[in-house]
Amino acid sequence: MRTLSSLPDRPVTQAEVTALNDSERLAMAVPVTQEDAVRTDDREQVTITDQLILATDTWVAGLVYEDRWIEVERVDIEGPGSERFAALQTCEDAIEAHTEA
Secondary structure, three states: OEEEOOOOOOOEEHHHHHHHHHOOOOOEEEEOOOEEEEOOOOOOEEEEEOEEEEEOOOEEEEEEEOOOEEEEEEEEOOOOOHHHHHHHHHHHHHHHHHHHO
């Protein structure tokens, strides 16, 4: 399992997922689970996720935040067609298996 340092060292907020989707480096960012939380610095309600799928035109990765972001699955793809859909499902299944272990 690879760790990732390009994401914040904490679960990401819905606003950060939206920013990832607006990024030119990614084709999509999908939160697998979401929960409500309160930010400690300003006590504002936010929606966060600690399970995330990131996709480009050449790979899809399933990530889980524990004490850092861990890549639990990575699937290389040839393009954004039906192959990406299968890779998304594979990564979602890997995240589920990882969190149930």
